[in-house]
Amino acid sequence: MNNIMAIFLYLFLALSLVVAPAFALVQETPPQEQDDIRKQIGTIIVTPGAGPNLAIADFVARSAGLEAAVQTFNQVLWADLEFAAVSGIVGKSLYPKSIVPDPASLKFEEWSIDPVRADYVAFGNLQNAGGLVADTYLFDVKTKQQLIASRHTGDPRQMAHEFADEIVKLLTGRDGIATSKLAYVAGDSIRLMDYDGFNQRGFASDGPILRFPQFSPDGRYIAYVSYKSGVANIVVRSAGGGLVGGTSFNSTTSSPSISPSGQLAFSSAISNDGSMEIYVSNLDGSSPRRLTRTNKAVNISPRWNPRTGREIAFISDRGGSPQVYVMDASGANQRPLVARGGHSDSPSWSPDGRYIAFTYGGAGGYQIFVADVASGQLLQLTSSGRNESPTWSPDSRHIAFQSNRSGRWEIWQMHIDGSGQRQITRGGGKLPSWGK
Amino acid sequence: MPPRMYRLMGIVLVVLAVVGAFGCAKPKVQLQVSRERIQQGEDVQVTWTSKNAKEVTVNGETVDKNGSKVVTPDTTTTYMAVAKRGKKEARDSKLVAVNPRAPRPTITISADQSAITRGQSTTLRWNSTNADTVTITDLGTVTASGSRVVSPSQSTTFTATATGRGGDESASARVTVTEEADATDPDSRPRTTGGPNPTMASIFNQWVQPIYFDYDKADLLPEARERLRRAAGWLTQGPNRSVVFRIEGHCDPRGTEEYNIGLGERRAQAAREFLASLGIETSRIQTVSYGEERASGTHEGSPGQGGSWANDRRDDFIYVSGGTPPRNPEPVR
Numbered sequence: 119m120n121n122i123m124a125i126f127l128y129l130f131l132a133l134s135l136v137v138a139p140a141f142a143l144v145q146e147t148p149p150q151e152q153d154d155i156r157k158q159i160g161t162i163i164v165t166p167g168a169g170p171n172l173a174i175a176d177f178v179a180r181s182a183g184l185e186a187a188v189q190t191f192n193q194v195l196w197a198d199l200e201f202a203a204v205s206g207i208v209g210k211s212l213y214p215k216s217i218v219p220d221p222a223s224l225k226f227e228e229w230s231i232d233p234v235r236a237d238y239v240a241f242g243n244l245q246n247a248g249g250l251v252a253d254t255y256l257f258d259v260k261t262k263q264q265l266i267a268s269r270h271t272g273d274p275r276q277m278a279h280e281f282a283d284e285i286v287k288l289l290t291g292r293d294g295i296a297t298s299k300l301a302y303v304a305g306d307s308i309r310l311m312d313y314d315g316f317n318q319r320g321f322a323s324d325g326p327i328l329r330f331p332q333f334s335p336d337g338r339y340i341a342y343v344s345y346k347s348g349v350a351n352i353v354v355r356s357a358g359g360g361l362v363g364g365t366s367f368n369s370t371t372s373s374p375s376i377s378p379s380g381q382l383a384f385s386s387a388i389s390n391d392g393s394m395e396i397y398v399s400n401l402d403g404s405s406p407r408r409l410t411r412t413n414k415a416v417n418i419s420p421r422w423n424p425r426t427g428r429e430i431a432f433i434s435d436r437g438g439s440p441q442v443y444v445m446d447a448s449g450a451n452q453r454p455l456v457a458r459g460g461h462s463d464s465p466s467w468s469p470d471g472r473y474i475a476f477t478y479g480g481a482g483g484y485q486i487f488v489a490d491v492a493s494g495q496l497l498q499l500t501s502s503g504r505n506e507s508p509t510w511s512p513d514s515r516h517i518a519f520q521s522n523r524s525g526r527w528e529i530w531q532m533h534i535d536g537s538g539q540r541q542i543t544r545g546g547g548k549l550p551s552w553g554k
Numbered sequence: 555m556p557p558r559m560y561r562l563m564g565i566v567l568v569v570l571a572v573v574g575a576f577g578c579a580k581p582k583v584q585l586q587v588s589r590e591r592i593q594q595g596e597d598v599q600v601t602w603t604s605k606n607a608k609e610v611t612v613n614g615e616t617v618d619k620n621g622s623k624v625v626t627p628d629t630t631t632t633y634m635a636v637a638k639r640g641k642k643e644a645r646d647s648k649l650v651a652v653n654p655r656a657p658r659p660t661i662t663i664s665a666d667q668s669a670i671t672r673g674q675s676t677t678l679r680w681n682s683t684n685a686d687t688v689t690i691t692d693l694g695t696v697t698a699s700g701s702r703v704v705s706p707s708q709s710t711t712f713t714a715t716a717t718g719r720g721g722d723e724s725a726s727a728r729v730t731v732t733e734e735a736d737a738t739d740p741d742s743r744p745r746t747t748g749g750p751n752p753t754m755a756s757i758f759n760q761w762v763q764p765i766y767f768d769y770d771k772a773d774l775l776p777e778a779r780e781r782l783r784r785a786a787g788w789l790t791q792g793p794n795r796s797v798v799f800r801i802e803g804h805c806d807p808r809g810t811e812e813y814n815i816g817l818g819e820r821r822a823q824a825a826r827e828f829l830a831s832l833g834i835e836t837s838r839i840q841t842v843s844y845g846e847e848r849a850s851g852t853h854e855g856s857p858g859q860g861g862s863w864a865n866d867r868r869d870d871f872i873y874v875s876g877g878t879p880p881r882n883p884e885p886v887r
Contacts, residue, residue, distance in 0.1 A: 189591065189653075304687070306694035318686070323695065327847065330812065348800055348874070349842040350815070370803075370819040370843040373812055385816065387841060392772075392823040394816040414772070416816030433813055440813045463810035477810050484810055506810055545687055545717030549811070 155495040156535070159488070162515055163533045166206040170289065173208040173229055173236035173259075174199060177252070178219035180245035188244050191252065191274040195240070197314065198282030198296040201516070201540075203533055204289050208236050219243035221255055221264065229259045238265070240285060250274065254281040256288065275316060295511045300518060300542075301331040301340050302529055303549040308342050313511070313552070315529070315542030322355060330549055333357075334376035335424035335469065337512075337554030339401065341374035341382060352384055354401055357553070363402025370394070373419050376401065377447070378427040383409075383420040385432075396420045396432055398447065409449030412436045419464050422447070425471030431455065433463055442476050442489070456494050464507045467491075468514040473534070475499075475508035475517055486519050488534065499536035509552045520548040579606040583637035585646040594655035597624050600633050602646075607637035627652050656719035659685040663714040665704075669730040673756075675705035676729055678712055685716035685723075706731055708860065757880075758797065758873040761788035765825060766857035767867040770809065772820035774828055782825060785871070786832035796876035800840040801825050804870065806863035807849040818843030825869045840874065 174196055179188045200207055214228035218241040229236045242254040249271055256266035266284055270277035279296035286294030298313045307323035308331045322328060325344035332341050339362060341354045352374045353364040365371045369387035376382055380401045385394050388406070392414045399406040410417040412434065419433040427447065434443045437454070442462045445452040455474060456462075461484075465476040475488045486500045486508050503523025510517055514534070521530045524541060527548040532539040581604065588599040601622035604610045610619050612635045617623075625633075627650055634647035663680040670676050679701040682688050689695050691713045693702060704712070706729055713726045762785040765778035774782070788794055803818030822841035830836050846866070855862020 185651075186653075304695065305689040320695075326694075327844075329847075345842070345844075348872075349840050368839075369841045370815065370822070372815045372843075387819045387823055390823070390826070390836065390841075392820065392827055394819050414820070416813060416820060418816040419812045433816075435813075435816075440810075461810060461813065463813045479810075507812070545715070545722060546689070 155488075155490050155493075155497045158490070159497060159535045163203045163535050163537060164205055165203075168206070170205045170237040171208050171235060172199065172205040172285070172289075173213060173234060173239040175213065175218045175239060175241035176210075177241065178217050178243045180219060180243045184244050184246065184250075187250060187274040191244060191278045194275050194278035194314075195282055198279060198294075199240075199285060201314075201531075201538065202282065202286050202294055202296070203515070203538065204286050205238070208234055220253070221257070221267070224255075224257060226257075226259055226262050238285075238289075240266075240281070242281075244274070250277070252277040252281065254284070256285055275312070279312070292513055295513050295516065298512050299553055300509075300529065301333060301342075301551045301553060302543070302547045303329055303331065304543070304545065304547050308340070309547075311543070313531075315544075318543070318545075321359065322353070324353070330373055331551045332375050333551045333553030334380065335378045335422075335554075339376055339380075340551070340553070341376055343372050343374065352382070352403060354382065354403070363400075363404070365399075365403040365406075375421045375430075377422040378424060381422075381427075381447075383422060383430055385418040385420060394418050396430065396445075396449075398430075409445065410434070410452065416440065421465050421467050421474075423467050423471050424469050425467075431465040431467055431474050433465065442474065444474075444491070455491070456489055456496060458496075466508045466510055466517075468510045469512055470514040472514070473510075475510065475519075477506040477508065479504075486517065488517075497536070499532060499534075500539070502539075505530075507549050509550050511552050512554045518542070518550045518552050520550065579639065580642055581605065581607040581637040581639040581644045583607065583610060583635045583644045583646050585612070585633060585635040585648055587633060587648045587650050590649065591651045591653070592627075593653050594628060595626065597626050598650050599624050600648075602635040604635070604637040604644075606639055607644075608639045609637070611636045611638075629654075657684045658720040659683060659716035659718040659723045661685065661688065661714050661716035661723050661725045663690070663712060663725045663727045665712070665727045665729050668728060669732065670706075672707060672731050673705070675703050678702050678704055678727060678729075680714050680725075682714070682716040684720055685718045687717050688714060689717075690714045704729070753879040754797070754877045755873040758799065758871070758877070761785055762799065762871040762873075764858075764868045764870050766864060767821055767869075769806070769863070769867065770817070772817065772824045774824050778825075779828065782828050783832065786829055786834055789829070789834050789838075790832075793878040798838045798840075798874040798876050800842060800872040800874055802870040802872060803841070803843040804848055804866055804868050805843075805846045806851050806866035807846040808863065809846065811845060814845035815843045818845050821867075821869050825871075838876075 176192050177188050212233045218224050229239045236259050239259055240256045244252050252270045254268050257264055265288055270280050282296040283294030295313055300311055306327045308321045308328050310321045311318040325346035327345040329343045338357055343350050344353045350370045350372050351365045352371055354362040367388045371386040373385045381398055382401050383398045385396055387394050393412050394416045395408055396410045396417050397406040397408050415436045417434045421431045423429040430447055431444050433440045440461050442455040442465050444455050460480050463477045465474050467474050473488050477484045478487045479485055484504050484506055486505045488497050503521050505519055505521045508517050508519045516533055518531045520527050528541055529543040529547040529550045530541050583604040585602045599622055604619045607619055610617055630651045632647050632649050637644045661682040665676050665678050667676040681699045685698055688698055709730045711726050711728045713724055715724045763781050765781050801822040803822035805814040805818050826839050826841055849866040850861055851863035851866040855864050857864045859865050
């Protein structure tokens, strides 16, 4: 454990050294803008060689007929830990030949010597014991200490996700994302899927057109827009599907967002004075209170700060073109986050409250950018195709978004620094919201 | 040289000859595969090396003594190299396990009538295999196989896409929609109609017609005001005063999805406000924005021209309820 504490302390020190001057300098020195935020974000994703080295030995089938399950388990565990990017992962070609189904078969020196040089090794076995069971282990190769010995039951994908999250939690002290899920739009219905695009399943199809799903920060609720009555209105359901409430106005009401304390924010034209304005209400849509007052303007895409619940980011074209604004949850102190012309849309606040990702561009060409809320510094994360609707992973280290680079709208994912971009839907998908 | 040496050399020669004739060196062979487990359709490199072999075969095929080849086995396959020298032989083999690929989905779709007159309907029928989800243009996600009655207001290509673990497949059926023979009004164009009273809806559509906007703008153009004045004239006449309707704002697809919901609503609100100024009670008007949901534009073009951005940037007017249809409906100009 000392080892991990040391790594943490190190990361923390490195981060504070990079971040402190960045905050002090930004306003005065725009040319360094990109560099500072890049450095700051660069420490969040561990690139091979920069962190501890993890070896993931193939899991071993202890009962007959488990080849497919073991193969799935191995693939999922590897993909989870690779995307988690909390350590280097030693390439399989360097591993010793011996199989490691249990701690008794682990020969530490095989994993510590050149060229393996693993700091940690994960291994275990799958067996049939009344149902599928995975015994999972993580050892510190140098201290020969057992760090994890756990047992999982059920579906091989789910067991691998759970073990991956245990490893991430142990190495970083923070919750992993392998068991998280995404809500998204496919066709005209709202669907759910595992964070890696598997297990796609229906969530809601109670309208001719459903759009803009948003998870609550605690993952308990999903709000979305339905055109069931002919007019776009908001529906709120529990993540289990039960109806909680919604709006039923005679003018477009769209872009729901749920605060950590369970308040709803949305954009609506109910004032009927030619503008879309931002409102907050109870979770079931009752007692709406107006926050913005503009003249013939669009105020849309409200998103609560999911950490504090005290601020709301939104889009407004009151200054001419749509830009990202931030205001207090009372409606006070409305100010642009960044002002640089062009069109911005769909801000998304990271769960740790530090960053806002959003779509930025001009007619037809849009990319995902991330802004440091404290300094307003920007970093461009995508450059291929048209990219919109960013949403953050629960650990604030990854972003899912929609891209048309494959020829149609599909959901993609990337790390917070723009690396590791991968497509996770194949049958079409857009408007993702990442939930716990 | 002493005679003993000749004898020794003789023995050596005999031994060499015997060795030459029968071959003393045992052949050796090693075979390696780049991957022992693949998905169907993936490649594997098979590499072999031999020593002292006269002939080397891999799975019965004579090959170079050392070499490699790339194979794409469809099923789990054992690759065996055999090295022969005379009667001696050596073997080495490796198993490549092939996970069968999920079968590709298939889909077919057809329409009972491929050409209809506006207002008529036809039945779409589709069949799919190996699909997890099937989606059809305008219908969204549907059952794996089935049929649905559709009444498109304009010519539409219904594309059915089957998505499964083995990939995507699409098929299309086009339904051509023609105008009624007597619809000579140059302004009449394919329209969405709704509500319980089709006669009232079609009269409404003749008097209350779509209006168009400039890019990223919600200001009413002069032609739009003209159309709205004509609409207001009809909406304030006799029983038409009970007509309730909806204004649907639309945008071209060049903006972003969420902001366009706002822009489309601004367009609907602009028409609502102008109609209110002409004496239409706002309680009769609903407004909704579809953003770029129904945009189909690929070029600027002109208002009313299908497939143009100019056509996408519009307000549609949808009859909801009210009014009394004339007893003998006449075509209204």
